[in-house]
Amino acid sequence: MTQPSTYLPPHVAIIGGGPAGLMAAEVLSQAGIKVDLYDGMPSVGRKFLLAGVGGMNITHSEAYPAFLSRYAERAPQIAPLLSSFGADALCQWIHELGIETFIGSSGRVFPTDMKAAPLLRAWLKRLRDNGVVIHTRHRWLGWNTDGSLDLSSPEGHKTLTPDATLLALGGGSWSRLGSDGAWMLALENRGVGLAPLQPSNCGFEVQAWSELMVSKFAGAPLKNIAIGLNDDIPRLGECVVTATGVEGSLIYALSAPIREAINAHGNATIHIDLLPGRPVDKIEKALSKRRGSRSMSKHLHSQLGIDGVKAALLRELTPAESFADPALLARAIKALPLTVVKTRPLDEAISSAGGVLFESMDERLMLKQLPGVFCAGEMLDWEAPTGGYLLTACFASGRAAGMGMVEWMRSSGKL
Numbered sequence: 001m002t003q004p005s006t007y008l009p010p011h012v013a014i015i016g017g018g019p020a021g022l023m024a025a026e027v028l029s030q031a032g033i034k035v036d037l038y039d040g041m042p043s044v045g046r047k048f049l050l051a052g053v054g055g056m057n058i059t060h061s062e063a064y065p066a067f068l069s070r071y072a073e074r075a076p077q078i079a080p081l082l083s084s085f086g087a088d089a090l091c092q093w094i095h096e097l098g099i100e101t102f103i104g105s106s107g108r109v110f111p112t113d114m115k116a117a118p119l120l121r122a123w124l125k126r127l128r129d130n131g132v133v134i135h136t137r138h139r140w141l142g143w144n145t146d147g148s149l150d151l152s153s154p155e156g157h158k159t160l161t162p163d164a165t166l167l168a169l170g171g172g173s174w175s176r177l178g179s180d181g182a183w184m185l186a187l188e189n190r191g192v193g194l195a196p197l198q199p200s201n202c203g204f205e206v207q208a209w210s211e212l213m214v215s216k217f218a219g220a221p222l223k224n225i226a227i228g229l230n231d232d233i234p235r236l237g238e239c240v241v242t243a244t245g246v247e248g249s250l251i252y253a254l255s256a257p258i259r260e261a262i263n264a265h266g267n268a269t270i271h272i273d274l275l276p277g278r279p280v281d282k283i284e285k286a287l288s289k290r291r292g293s294r295s296m297s298k299h300l301h302s303q304l305g306i307d308g309v310k311a312a313l314l315r316e317l318t319p320a321e322s323f324a325d326p327a328l329l330a331r332a333i334k335a336l337p338l339t340v341v342k343t344r345p346l347d348e349a350i351s352s353a354g355g356v357l358f359e360s361m362d363e364r365l366m367l368k369q370l371p372g373v374f375c376a377g378e379m380l381d382w383e384a385p386t387g388g389y390l391l392t393a394c395f396a397s398g399r400a401a402g403m404g405m406v407e408w409m410r411s412s413g414k415l
Helices: 018-032 046-051 064-071 074-084 085-097 117-129 185-191 211-217 248-254 256-266 280-287 296-304 308-317 320-324 326-334 389-411
Strands: 011-015 033-037 101-103 108-113 133-135 138-141 149-153 156-159 165-168 195-202 204-206 223-228 235-241 244-248 268-273 336-343 349-355 371-377
Touching: 011 018, 018 033, 018 117, 018 349, 018 389, 046 117, 064 074, 064 235, 074 389, 085 101, 085 108, 085 389, 117 133, 138 185, 165 389, 185 195, 195 256, 204 256, 211 308, 223 248, 223 256, 223 308, 235 248, 248 256, 256 268, 256 336, 280 296, 280 326, 296 308, 308 326, 308 336, 320 326, 326 336, 371 389
Parallel strands: 011 033, 011 165, 033 133, 165 371
Antiparallel strands: 101 108, 138 149, 149 156, 195 349, 204 244, 204 336, 223 235, 223 268, 235 244, 268 336
């Protein structure tokens, strides 16, 4: 049916120009809705671009049950989003933008050129061709007393009264790129249920390293190790010793349970297997060989290949008397206890946990307290390890929120 000439399409404001906001903008513009997207930074997609430095890990190719399990206790809430737009659909969408992908040896999926910028450029062109208007250096300040949106801009304050609003403001990490969590207070003042923002995919601090560990080994990689927490099966990988503790991919993969153990008990003890490929009895046998006049350091190196930062860490965390007992030392090598006492600051974390509770939203990701206001992306209360899981859920939630907004506007007569 042809609309009368005076017909004006509904107008939506999207606050936040990361993957979730941009994906919602695409869905909404394709539905014939006028979309204005506002971002506080000088350009959109800044965290997306930084995440692509060193290789744009867009998603993961592992089987769906394992993929979904990465979202831990929030898997039931993430499942509907992924069922509509999961890893395969995301890859197809990227291909339609003219960007090819490949699967790395770890199962992670990357653009062929490993870069984020070409993908973002192609995407922004599509959005602009669809009529999406992007306003940079526009920072959302909250709501005015009449319910309108209050934004600061280079031209001063602006007041908006859109037909619907999407908040896609990111979490609380990497504030220099725009995601500073300042939106929490505005939502709290409106009665929206929130979980406190906490570091995720982050490093941890020890009580104190010795001067030797700091001066000689801060920044040294611990390669070919395994780390376990409690009775869980240790994970293989690598991490880095820092001046204050440990960080790196293997630590990030365990950051959620480590953080929660610290929250519950004040500290958490992880166990580091310095030689995951060797059983403890073989290690003990090697250590029991006569070393003659050789030092223990040379004995460890010649028999087990333990030297450098691994040897220093063994000295740091093992009682001196264990070095005289091959059985005790072998057990220490296989399960070296390292106690961490706190996370590194939220702003240093790759991502954040906490945010808008799923229980505060309906199935369309609309806030129950604020009809017409939707939320998506990292500002929702979920977390996942690195490996493409973070981006996939951001894309999927943005798409779900965009579709939810279309459905809500149709059902309320706005579309």
